[in-house]
Amino acid sequence: MADVTADDHPSPGPVYPAAWEADVVLHDGSTTHVRPLRPDDADALQAFHVGQSERSTYMRFFAPLERLPERDLARLVNVDQLDRVALVAVSSGAEPQDADQIIGVARYDRIGTDEAEVAFNIADAHQGRGLGSVLLEHLAAAARERGVRRFVAEVLPQNGRMIGVFKDAGYEVRQRTEDGIVAVGFDIDPTDRSLAVMADREHRAEARSMRDLLHAGSVVVVGPGVDAGETLAGRLAARVLADLLVADPSVLVHAVDVPGDPALPMHAALADVPGPVELAVVAVPSDEAADVVRGLARLGVHGVVLLTSGFAEEGPDGLDRQRALLRVAHGAGMRVVGPGSYGILSARAGGLQLNASLADAPPPTGRIGLFCQSAPLSVALLAAVRRRGIGLSQFVSAGHRADVSGNDLMQFWADDVDTDVVGLYLESLGNPRKFSRVARRLSLLKPVIVVTAGRSGQVVPPGHAVRPTHAPPRTLAEMLRQSGVVRVENTHQMLDVAQVLAHQPLPAGRRTAILASSASVAALVAEAVAAAGLVVSGHVQLLPEDAPPERVDAAVDALYGDPDSDVVVVVRIPTVGGPDTVLQEAVARTAARSGRTTVACIYDLHGLTPELTATDDDGREWTVPAYSTPEDAALALGHAARYAQWRDGDRGRPLHPEGVETRAARRLVAGWLEAEASGDAALALSPERTSELLATVGVSVLPSFRVHDADEAVAAAESIGWPVAIKTTVPALRHRADLGGVRLDVADETELRADVEQVLTLAAGHEQGDVDAPLEVQAMAPHGSACVVRSVEDPLFGPIISFGLAGDASDLLGDIAYGVPPLTDVDVAELVRTARAAPRLFGYRGLPALDVAALEDLIARVAVLADDLPELRSLELNPVVVSEHGAVVLGARAAVSRADRADATRRLSRV
Template identity: 60%
Template sequence: MSETAAYPVAWEADVVLRDGTTTHLRPIRPADADALQRFQVNQSERSSYFRFFAPVRRLSDRELALFTHVDHVDRAALVAVRTSPEDPGTQDILGVARYDVVEPGLAEVAFNIADSVQGVGLGSVLLEHLAAAARERGLRRFTADVLPQNGGMLAVFRDAGYDVRQHLDDGVVTVSVDLDPTERSRQVMADREHRAEARSMQALLTARRVLLVGPGPDTGVPGWAASALLAQRVLDAAAADPGDTELFVLDPPAAPGPDARHVPAWDDVPAVDLVLLAVPAADAVAAVRRLAGTGARGVVVLSAGFAETGPEGLERRRELLRVAHGLGMRVVGPASWGIVTTQPGARLHASLAEHPPAPGVVGLFCQSAPAAVTLAATLVRRGLGVSAIVSAGHRADVSGNDLMQYWHDDPATKVACLYLESIGNPRKFTRVARRLAAEKPVVVVVAGRSGQVVMPGHAVRATHAPRALLDELLRQAGVIRAENTHQLIDIAQVLAHQPLPRGGRVGILASSAALAALVAEAAAAHGLVVASSSDFLAPERSADDVERVVESLYAEDACDAVVVVDVPVVMERGDVVARAVAQAAARTGRTTVVSVIGLHGMPDELAATAPDGTQVRVPAYSTPEDAVAALGKVVAYARWRERDHGAAVQPPGIDRRAARRLVTAALAAVPAPERGEPWGEGVETSVTLDGAAAAELLACYGLRVWPVRRVPTAGDAVAAAAALGWPVALKTASPTLRHRTDLGGVRLDLADAEELREAFERMRAVARAAGLDPLLEVQSMAPTGVAVVVRSVEDPLFGPVVSFGLAGDAVDLLGDVASAVAPLTDVDVHELVRAVRAAPRLFGYQGAPHADVDAVEDVVARVSVMADDLPELASLELYPVVAAEQGVSVLHAAVRLRHAAERRDPLRRVLPG
């Protein structure tokens, strides 16, 4: 056995299982011997036979020592543990997964899952995490011997999405699993993650037996007032909907009231679904520990006083999550405003809201409790109903990603709205939001334009990404970005009560020519086209006049959407226009928004019945600009829904294993930072590859760098040119002048030895005068074309950020660079290349030849795959890449590698911790 490695703390993780409960995964420890024995004793004879091919009842002392003492390199094991309901001070093992190396790159694996949790997906979770640990140790394949009767274990391997081979020999099925991730394995993981996280949210949002834990009136802590208020709110909701919620109160701040059951002590707590925790932060962890055995699936923490208070508070938050996840529970909060669900027969009012919104189809997720108060009040004021509101406070565990997973399959939710103070896992957010947006609209407000503001209490990695990257990330995902909470509700009004428009042609109905012109200008600013405009409604309009104009505007194929602005100047507003527009919108299904003086939100005056009997409401706005802005956002989303979003790029000719070997070898002599040290840019943890090593690594991804020769003398330069082929380019090796033709750092089209010698002496003099390295390089001339730059940077928060731009000072100075987060689809790559303002230069600008854009896209695609595969790729720059009429030439590459911190969206399911 190899020398024992340090305990791999990074392998620890909290995960959600298929039934929505949580468990903790970690490497096995010698101290687990007793727990492992209890696990084995409780296994059925059938399960023991499947694991050991014999009915093993108990493990011998030798076996216990063998199984619990591992080196975490050639022998490793992960256990899934959960706090014992009988003894909160101990952990029960739910499952074990182990590997033993049998030859370089190959390990034998075995799994053993407790009978009590078989069928909840624990085997597949353990395989994901064990495979990730094995890849980290340089393993590439697993092999396992499985009895044919063990269909569950065979299914774990077969359904994981990896490349799997199996054969039957002497009554035993030998399974071989290739550990390299595939598109199918990624999709399988995402599908399982979706189902598990959605189920965990369903358990919270359908809770019926609720326990409120308060600090009590005699403790002298401020939390008792919030506890009293919360108790009253829950009681009021229970009274309004008898039978929906059963409330139990422990340590009440006041008499719990006739509709609540007072629980005198912790030992008397009955089985419950959800716990509302209003105790001081210092008491929260102990309170959650006392919930062992209650069956609670979630805990809503109203208290603040965690990560926002400093390192001690952050550790308190981490301990809270460890304890809750160890009991199978999700955590909402800290500093949560609560949860509201509104579906008839399943209402839950576990929040501080005095008047919760009415039932509706909008799902609202909000991090900030103050913002939740404002949004809830706005919803009530505008008459816009919700399916649920969840306030996650500091988002320690439950996040917008979880709610989007749930809303994807929730028939009661038609629109997903999120107010985000921070995005802790942008890659997962993009992946989940993109999946949801393909089915239902997703509207998002992010605090601050860049999304890089870290609010107190939020544990979020710093980012070095461009400030515009968040806009691109949301655009990639098909998310509708609202500028503020006001616009968030504006957009939700359209999406909740109007059909998606078929296009961007707008018809205008206005009560004056000036208003019509104003609406037309606003429409153009939001990418809409005015298809028709009304006869302007005169102050003395009759019902017949209104009906005639409205019918004309709603004629078949007259437009795709209608904007109505009615602001009478002389006479008071009547309801003639509102009724006519509402009836026409309901009858035709034409997307309609209005700005009518005196109407706001979802008023009854703008309600009508459609031919199928459903009620349709037209949203009303305070100003025409608000109405058009909301409509413009919805039209853009409808266009995104109709487009092909492409498939993940999979360029041919990629050798991932060779690339992994090169990266491992390059970093072998570079010290890795200790766990807990900042994930920074220090040179002590990174290495810059020389030209040959960089070219070799890029070749693994089908990227050929044109050969270059460094030349110390003019004679060497001539010899290099003869070997490479005339004509040649001469460049300084210094990064400062490498691309600066204007400063004498580059000479092109040198056709003979005399020209080259002269250029050599001049450029050496230029370099010396600038105090730079006088070393020069010779390279064959590439075909002429448009020079572009392709870069990748591993960002601590966003992960692999791929950028594209055209080469040149003007482009750099103007910041004309487009960025996206890998992995990319072919459509993403197509749009990235065209997103820069200088892109017309690639398409024959002012008569120039067209560049081979397909070849450019192929380079970008290969860089995106490389960046996604290799988190150690700290930075990559291909500059210049010359795009000729046929093909591209990569003339220079700079590659820097660094020991990688785990990405926020790893190739394994994991909860925040």
């Protein structure tokens, strides 16, 4: 869900932390708004307290308290949001002028350097919805930003629900009982278990909210007025209403102000609609949408499909309208699909559909779930689906995805027993880190096929809330690869891959057998197979056009009887005559019974056809998908084989290198930033501070000594021990031994003095480096290959790790591998091996193999530091010399700044 930007709340007190505002989904699939408590919330807080039961009040304050005394009330609402922090969950009032209603409060008071006492209070009417867990996640995240690392609380023994919230959050809770009070305490730094708990809570809540939309049994369509038939909004509303009325008769349909046939059932006003109603489809002008959604709250609506546009894509005024709409919807517990949505389709029992969309001819029901942001593209996509005969389980168009996004649908599809394959068309990714986390979880269960707008995947259409990014386009490709996502170039390829993954078994391998009508066709098919990353097994069966039925059966049996083949490509394009029905039946029958993944390019067949459908010995129906060209067939099969290999492979374990203390790193950086008072500007760390920071994660930098002249260089070398390296601090020559800026294996004083003179002369013609100390003297590292390891904090992607071998060739040719933390040990190994020059590390051309394990350990430590420390704006280890025994960091640079990371597991935000 999208963060809602807070209004300004001027007060003489502390700066209001608007970044802590978020809209969240609760266990029951409904929504609420979480924000910091404000001084003007006094009346709402008193109303919340008065509305609580005597038991709840006693649990919170250990005493009966009918009303909060004015003095205590003032103290509770006036917090500094630093040492005293309070968050509230609120719901919207029924009228625009109504104040927020507080339904939950969480607060902490610092009682030590990094320890705080925490307390919660949840409205009686809203207990059991997961508010306590959500508020704990948000409060813990806010506390970590303020330097608090441990929560303590005093709880009555009978308040088992609150103690359960602490334990269920995944923290290691310690408790003791004294004088009838249970004292609990726990560290709030994320652990594997607490992160898994938060991700699981997020998954269940978002999946539930999507299930409520897609399985709605009652719908209300709200239009712009019965006399608005010629307007776009009027036509949209009329189209959806007509589709709903002819789709599933078990769905109860209401209509308000929808132009069209006066004989249709119509309510004069929204207030006349009897509740409850689960889903609303709204097509009204943008300036009326918030009021309509407010009126829907009375009906208990779970979700709103907003067909009309006129919101954030139209500039600041439209953005204000969109924010107002979301505040109303989320405050009333609703999810919003749109604006600018094409609608939703969902398969139901008996082959019927919930057709709350603009598609007058929906596709048949099936096992593929599709998500598409663009409404115009939805028209073409659904038309292509129908032409191919592809059946869908669900289709959702998110439009400008102000709220519901592809992440939400992936959460739902992970549990949906009616969906086997997922396809996503994404115009933009608002939260790549969350997408990666959710997609990886889903890809381990079901194939996920993704098309991004543009090759870079960084197109930002008007109205889409997306942070800027400075990451190279390859970053997105690497993130998708890590997540197990099948990335394709266009929607044509997406459907090509979807139909083979949905209607054929997963490939057991890449070895490919070919059936073709001639040697020349077989050669072309073999080329297409190889280009798709498959391997021709050597079994190529030629079947002339005039082959009799018995020869056809024999050829097909021989093809599928080959034990050295995993997949089959059948190409049959006759020069005269029509389709060969004997071949079609033989291929369909044998493919189904053998379980061998098969694709076909057969004249006059396209998509999923009955001619290529057969059942296996267990009665399950399989269809061999037909493609227009052999290249399309081979490409789809290649994607399927790579996905199967990824899913069957070892995905690794989370990184936990020994000796990593990221808490110490956070303390160091917080102190430096506070001392420098640099605001949001990046603070470049000195070499000493950089080494101190890296030491917290077990990375050491080979010491170097800044010197001015030959005498100081000799003294430094004497203290280090011969041989040494001498290098200039001029940026253009700093790591360039080939240009003379670095001299290695300097063995004695005479050689060193000569090298110093030559390096200083060379540097005089370039931009100066460190004026005070133009040279560095450093001990010699063991001989090996020089590499570069970098980390950059991107506004959109968060931390990005890159690796490459040092030198101009890697930079000029782009031979750099990227990874997006959090990484596993397998991800790190693949990162090192992805660089095209990586063979130099593994014994290239008879050279000894280098200590790649030490290099991977180093990268793992950098990845953990970057993931846990969003203040780390940039880090460069250059060079890292990998030898036969170890990896040594010879140079390091780092910069830090205030944290501004877009994603955290506690927030469901994309901005």
